[in-house]
Amino acid sequence: MDEMKLEKSDEIVRMSLHDLEDVLAIERDSFSNPWPKDHFRQIISDRKHAVPLVAKRDGEVIGYGIAWLKFETFHIGNLAVHRSFRRRKIGQRLLRALMETGLGRDCRLATLEVRETNQAAISLYRKFGFSPVALQTGYYDDTGENAIIMMTELRQDVRTPPGYQMIPHVEEKDR
Numbered sequence: 001m002d003e004m005k006l007e008k009s010d011e012i013v014r015m016s017l018h019d020l021e022d023v024l025a026i027e028r029d030s031f032s033n034p035w036p037k038d039h040f041r042q043i044i045s046d047r048k049h050a051v052p053l054v055a056k057r058d059g060e061v062i063g064y065g066i067a068w069l070k071f072e073t074f075h076i077g078n079l080a081v082h083r084s085f086r087r088r089k090i091g092q093r094l095l096r097a098l099m100e101t102g103l104g105r106d107c108r109l110a111t112l113e114v115r116e117t118n119q120a121a122i123s124l125y126r127k128f129g130f131s132p133v134a135l136q137t138g139y140y141d142d143t144g145e146n147a148i149i150m151m152t153e154l155r156q157d158v159r160t161p162p163g164y165q166m167i168p169h170v171e172e173k174d175r
């Protein structure tokens with residue numbers, strides 16, 4: 001069961017400027033085209049449209065996920081887990097928390113793009129009901145790789161892995 005892998009000290013909260021250096025370290029280790037610091041700063045300060053979340057264990061950042069509200073669409077723009085904590089359901093907890101937040105903000109559709117070679121991420125997104133809807137050729141500047149655009153409806157009964165623990169509404173925890 002997924003819950004068995006969770007530690008008591010685990011939490012998912014809104015990203016703050018205090019988390020920035022830890023987030024950047026994970027970002028630089030995870031992506032060949034990491035986002036610059038200023039981009040994260042802007043996202044953290046945009047409380048109206050941006051949903052930046054961090055997963056923490058014992059107060060340390062072990063992963064993060066970022067999404068934007070665009071009218072009724074929730075766009076998932078970034079998701080990464082610290083290398084040492086991968087395959088421990090942190091990624092799916094973050095994705096679940098993002099999708100819960102999108103639902104709580106009345107979004108009906110979630111979209112994202114993913115490198116076509118990123119099997120780990122594609123498998124995670126499929127698990128949460130995302131389907132490929134389009135291919136954007138040469139989308140990634142660094143390698144010229146194609147992006148797969150994936151989409152899912154956001155519904156209360158959105159498909160989630162069995163035994164998954166519901167996370168309290170993240171915006172509430174942040175107050």
Ligand SMILES: CC(C)(COP(=O)(O)OP(=O)(O)OC[C@H]1O[C@@H](n2cnc3c(N)ncnc32)[C@H](O)[C@@H]1OP(=O)(O)O)[C@@H](O)C(=O)NCCC(=O)NCCS
Nearest residue numbers: 030079080081086087088089090091092114120121123124
């Ligand atoms: C993609 C990523 C966020 C997944 O996070 P994670 O915490 O390791 O994933 P989880 O443990 O929550 O795994 C959930 C599901 O994702 C899929 N998955 C995760 N890692 C996988 C891997 N290496 N190979 C195949 N499937 C994988 C599986 O379906 C898994 O379910 P299972 O454990 O029941 O098989 C993580 O690998 C990562 O940070 N990668 C680098 C950054 C990145 O590529 N981000 C995505 C950008 S679109």
